Amino acid sequence: MKKLLKISFSSLIFAAPLFLSAACTNTNVTQIQYQKKFSQSVDAKLNDLVESFFDNDQKQIQDFYTKQQQIQSDLIKEFNYAILFAPLWDVNVYSNSGDKVKRTNLAIKKIKSILYQDWFWFLNNIKKQVFVFNPYGNYYDGSVYSSDENLKEKIQNMYQDKTILVTLKSNHIENIHEIKITNSKYDQLQNKKLLFIQFEENKLVPILSFEFKNKRYLRVLPELLVVEKSDNLTNLLSDLTDSLFEAKNLYDEEEREYQISLDPNFDFENYLKNNNDEKVFDFYRLGNYSEFLKRAIIKINTQGQTQIKRYTWGYVNEDK
Structure with missing residues (x-):
């Protein structure tokens, strides 16, 4: 019984990173989708102003929109x-x-x-x-x-x-x-x-x-x-x-x-x-x-x- 518990616990330990990785991936995908939906709702010329402000740096733009949707x-x-x-x-x-x-x-x-x-x-x-x-x-x-x-x-x-x-x-x-x-x-x-x-x-x-x-x-x-x-x-x-x-x-x-x-x-x-x-x-x-x-x-x-x-x-x- 102890051996079985040990094996099961060990399996959980090794599997945990996989579960966490999958969870983080799903969270990131959801966040990106939500951020994309938010940015698509922004007026076109306002979006142009944002892109110009950040010199079209997509990473900065994405981070900016992520922050803005949380206000x-x-x-x-x-x-x-x-x-x-x-x-x-x-x-x-x-x-x-x-x-x-x-x-x-x-x-x-x-x-x-x-x-x-x-x-x-x-x-x-x-x-x-x-x-x-x-x-x-x-x-x-x-x-x-x-x-x-x-x-x-x-x-x-x-x-x-x-x-x-x-x-x-x-x-x-x-x-x-x-x-x-x-x-x-x-x-x-x-x-x-x-x-x-x-x-x-x-x-x-x-x-x-x-x-x-x-x-x-x-x-x-x-x-x-x-x-x-x-x-x-x-x-x-x-x-x-x-x-x-x-x-x-x-x-x-x-x-x-x-x-x-x-x-x-x-x-x-x-x-x-x-x-x-x-x-x-x-x-x-x-x-x-x-x-x-x-x-x-x-x-x-x-x-x-x-x-x-x-x-x-x-x-x-x-x-x-």
Whole structure:
């Protein structure tokens, strides 16, 4: 009997690697099939963006999709909670947070993490994202109203005709417009481009593409631009990008004049170093792209027939 048990136990020991190998093989096959099914559900142009981002390295692409399909719905709940304390249209929210400073700081970190890292999730779930009309730049007055009577009337009308919020009907990408950005003297981000992801006929989401320390990044700029009456979107977006950086230069000059009026020895070069492209494309700070985008849109809207409305990411619809 002992001999029989010994033989049986020995057989199990030798057979175990075979069972484990078969189990692992089946798991790997299932995982690959699931990953393939997930990647096939991705919009074609979004998949092109993924392939371009990884230089068509299939191993990296497969690993990326495996990771993406594991992102849980908790991310939606975390964002929707964080945005209550740190709305993206209030770039100075931290300074205005009062006794909510700790929760605001945590909310800012969470939202920044999503914008920095989760560009694929954001685009692949774009129809869940809800955008809020945003005419503000550096300063948000804490309500939908403003001392600007024209703006006040416009917002009231948008509430009435239910255009204050915008959502997209599907995740389908119509086109991707790529606009290169020229570096300035103290810039740290290399090979910068604005990728305007076009949804439907006239709705665009900007994504910042850049390299830093020989590594490539894509960063969500949480805006939705709704364009009316444009014969050539690419030319319009190029003009908008140029106007954004013209607004940045004008803003810097305004700051220089103001600071010199306070201190004739104001170090403007040091100011430029501390307000380079890293700071321009950061979030929740005065003097970031939000103010310049606001000015650029005003310029475009007053120059010609084209009208651009800017909406900012407000929350995620969990039920959509």
